[in-house]
Amino acid sequence: MICAPFTKDKQMKQFVFTRTFSGIPTLFGMTLIGFLIIGLTPGDPIEMELRRLGVAFSAEQVEALRVEYGLNKPLIQRYFLWLFDLFRLDLGTSIASGRPVLELFKEHLPITATLSVLAFMSSLALSLGLGGVTAVSQRTSLSTGLYVLTMFLVSVPSFWLALFLLAVFALGLGWFKLLQFGNPQDLILPTITLSLGHSAVMSRLVRERIIAVMSEDYIRLAIAKGLTRRAILGRHVFKSILPPLITNWAISFGSLLGGSVIVENIFNLPGLGQMALQAIAERDFAILQAYLLFMGLVFFLANFVADLMNHWLTPQIKKGDNGLR
Amino acid sequence: MAYVDTTSSLLISRGTKLIKGRTSFLLGGFFLSVFIVLAIGGEALAPNSPNQIDLLHRLSAPSLTYPLGTDHLGRCILSRLMVGTSLSLGTALATAGLILAIALPVGLLAALCKGWVDAVLMRVADIFLAFPMLVFALAIIGYLGASLTSAVVGVALAWWPSLARLVRTLTLDAASKQYVLASRQCGLKPLTIIRRHILPQILPPLLVVLSLEMAGLLLVLSSLSFLGLGAQPPAAEWGAMLNEARPFFAERPSVVLAPGLVITLAVLSFNLVGEGIRNQLDKRKPYQW
Numbered sequence: 001m002i003c004a005p006f007t008k009d010k011q012m013k014q015f016v017f018t019r020t021f022s023g024i025p026t027l028f029g030m031t032l033i034g035f036l037i038i039g040l041t042p043g044d045p046i047e048m049e050l051r052r053l054g055v056a057f058s059a060e061q062v063e064a065l066r067v068e069y070g071l072n073k074p075l076i077q078r079y080f081l082w083l084f085d086l087f088r089l090d091l092g093t094s095i096a097s098g099r100p101v102l103e104l105f106k107e108h109l110p111i112t113a114t115l116s117v118l119a120f121m122s123s124l125a126l127s128l129g130l131g132g133v134t135a136v137s138q139r140t141s142l143s144t145g146l147y148v149l150t151m152f153l154v155s156v157p158s159f160w161l162a163l164f165l166l167a168v169f170a171l172g173l174g175w176f177k178l179l180q181f182g183n184p185q186d187l188i189l190p191t192i193t194l195s196l197g198h199s200a201v202m203s204r205l206v207r208e209r210i211i212a213v214m215s216e217d218y219i220r221l222a223i224a225k226g227l228t229r230r231a232i233l234g235r236h237v238f239k240s241i242l243p244p245l246i247t248n249w250a251i252s253f254g255s256l257l258g259g260s261v262i263v264e265n266i267f268n269l270p271g272l273g274q275m276a277l278q279a280i281a282e283r284d285f286a287i288l289q290a291y292l293l294f295m296g297l298v299f300f301l302a303n304f305v306a307d308l309m310n311h312w313l314t315p316q317i318k319k320g321d322n323g324l325r
Numbered sequence: 326m327a328y329v330d331t332t333s334s335l336l337i338s339r340g341t342k343l344i345k346g347r348t349s350f351l352l353g354g355f356f357l358s359v360f361i362v363l364a365i366g367g368e369a370l371a372p373n374s375p376n377q378i379d380l381l382h383r384l385s386a387p388s389l390t391y392p393l394g395t396d397h398l399g400r401c402i403l404s405r406l407m408v409g410t411s412l413s414l415g416t417a418l419a420t421a422g423l424i425l426a427i428a429l430p431v432g433l434l435a436a437l438c439k440g441w442v443d444a445v446l447m448r449v450a451d452i453f454l455a456f457p458m459l460v461f462a463l464a465i466i467g468y469l470g471a472s473l474t475s476a477v478v479g480v481a482l483a484w485w486p487s488l489a490r491l492v493r494t495l496t497l498d499a500a501s502k503q504y505v506l507a508s509r510q511c512g513l514k515p516l517t518i519i520r521r522h523i524l525p526q527i528l529p530p531l532l533v534v535l536s537l538e539m540a541g542l543l544l545v546l547s548s549l550s551f552l553g554l555g556a557q558p559p560a561a562e563w564g565a566m567l568n569e570a571r572p573f574f575a576e577r578p579s580v581v582l583a584p585g586l587v588i589t590l591a592v593l594s595f596n597l598v599g600e601g602i603r604n605q606l607d608k609r610k611p612y613q614w
Contacts, residue, residue: 029452037468135611151349151600155593157544159551159567160585167578214611223612258459262548276460277552280467292464296456303455 015311023304030300031086034293035079037285086293092286094279101290104275111187112264112271116256118191123199123256124249130199131206135214136233153200158259162193162266190267194259198252205248209241243310250306254299350601356594363410373401375408375561386577393583396566397573402580406587409561414591416477416555416562417542421535423481424488429531431485432492433519437500447493450486458483459545466554473562476555480545484538491534492527499526533602540595547588563588 073081085092091101130150134143153161169175169189213219214237222232261273268274272291279287363370378398387394393403435446453461462479469475499505505522513521549555550564558569563584570580 025448026451026455029448030455033452033456037464151596152589152593155540155544155596156589157547157551157564157585157592159548160582160589163567163571163574163578163581163585166574167582171575171578211609211611215609219612254457255459257457258463261459261463262552265552276463276467277554280463280471280554283467283470285467288464288467292456292460295460299457300455 012312016308019304019307019311023300027297027300030296031083031293032079034289034296035082037289037292091290094287095282095284101286104287105272105290105294108270108272108275111269112257112260112273115187115190115194115260115263115269115271116253118187119194119198119260120249120253120256122191123195123202126195126199127202127206130203131210132233134203135207135210150200150203153196154204156197158193158197159262159266161197162189162263165189165193166266186267187269190263190269193266194256194263198256198259201255202249202252206241206245209245210237213237213240243314246306246309246313247303250302253302257295257298347601347605349597349604353594353597353599353601356590357598360410360414360591360594363407364414365411367407367410370407373404375405376400376559387579394577394579396570396580402566402583405561405566406563406584409563409566409584412556412560413543413547413563413588416473416546417539420477420480420484420542420546421539423477424484425531425535427481427485428488428492431489433496433523435489436493436496437515437519443493447490450489453483453486456483459548462545462549463554466549471554471557473550473556473560476546476549480542480549484542488531488535488538492531495527495530496523499523502526536595537599537602540592540599543588543592543595563591 089102091105093099094101094104097104130146134147134150137143166189219232219236222236227235260271261276263269264271264273265277272294276288276291278284279291368375372392378400393401393406396402396405431446431450435443456464461483462476465479465482466475469478500523502522505518508518508522546555547562547564547567550562551568553565553568556562556565558565566584567581567588570584574581
């Protein structure tokens, strides 16, 4: 903390550089997996397409088309051609609708992005509150009640929670319309559904971290010194639970992205998840591939940002040692 | 107050001692044993045949013949839930087995071969972990086509890397024990060492971790069935039942709420047992205000 801003900045740059560099092989591996899901698709895509169009075709025509689309080349060459297209954001064409995948993506992305970010923000606040209360005062009836509640919320499948909320607020009270999307307020119930289950899972991690820190000797010392509860929680506990929690939050962002598929499906929101589900039903592999790669990239970036934040928050990781030397 | 030490008060004090701090474990264990009984004898205990269609009593309210009412085809919901236990829990168990079957060899190879084998295998695990779990499972299911088998394969392929890492860590620890080194010097074959010395060390903690993950597996698999990507409709799987009942949700919400409640209860019982085990192992004493 005392070190000059200049050195800090330099170390930070170096860290960003090495972290980016070490991430590249993983990114390449991800594109390889994404490519193989189409490259190894059972059945010849050209023949499938021709059958779908109902065109009578001969073996020579199929062969000519294969040459035209570059499908006669070896798999490894096709991978690099495909990768080149990917860098130019050419994600291919959807077989079912005949439209470019990128266009479909732009159409469906806003809803999923809004939903995930809203749910992430609200679960961040909710999990800190829930975890903090259940960890700090374990013997009060309030924290026991909250603990039972989180235990229940962790176990409830999100689709059931969604249907339950619909039964109460849409069917029972009539506050929301059933399965309709058009206005911003139609995102309220989906966000609540997604963030409730998520924040319950996260609050257990927060609780776990706080308990671990509160069992440390230096907290005992702080209490013996007569520091107020606020000072201990704010100065010591919060500071030391934050770095591991940032990592957990980044990882949990992945489950949020996955969970949005279920929520979008129930509330009939035209987001990326719905698009992917439709692609599975129509065996539209170009969309599925783009979806997998995009979600992987977002998840990758979330982990990357978490690493940067941790690096910035904890000086001891910076030097590349574990503090034992 | 006088010192009364009757048999009943002694029993009560002993009882509270037994329950104190173990409430979650006992509660979870009780529910879990009910589910296990249902998984084995669900067919025999069910009041009606799970696939018997009664079109005169479609979507009926709970009655004596149909304790939880009927679904859109007039099938008894309670019977279907009871019979579905074995399929729902069995799928989760099969997935856990498949995960172990992938993670165990990978983790063992990485830890025992070291060097480039270790580097490559762990890099592959990293790449699999780089995708959000459910998204990756969806892609695999899309590739294989929607069915219960592909759901199991998809979830297992998305889930194995974290367990493989655990196997690797445990094996590294187990292989560094003195007697393992000694048996290597005695010239025992690697497979014999693994079977005799390493597996007995790593399997117990692995199985505990895997049983803790059962709750998560159950949730993911039922979610996939709910999306229509897992068990397919005529099957009495809990998630699939929910999916089938969705169009009739507005007409009779209980058709949908009952299977969901059973899933919740099953997941909850696994979580409670896990929580109980963790509490027993937890020796920390955090400061409490």
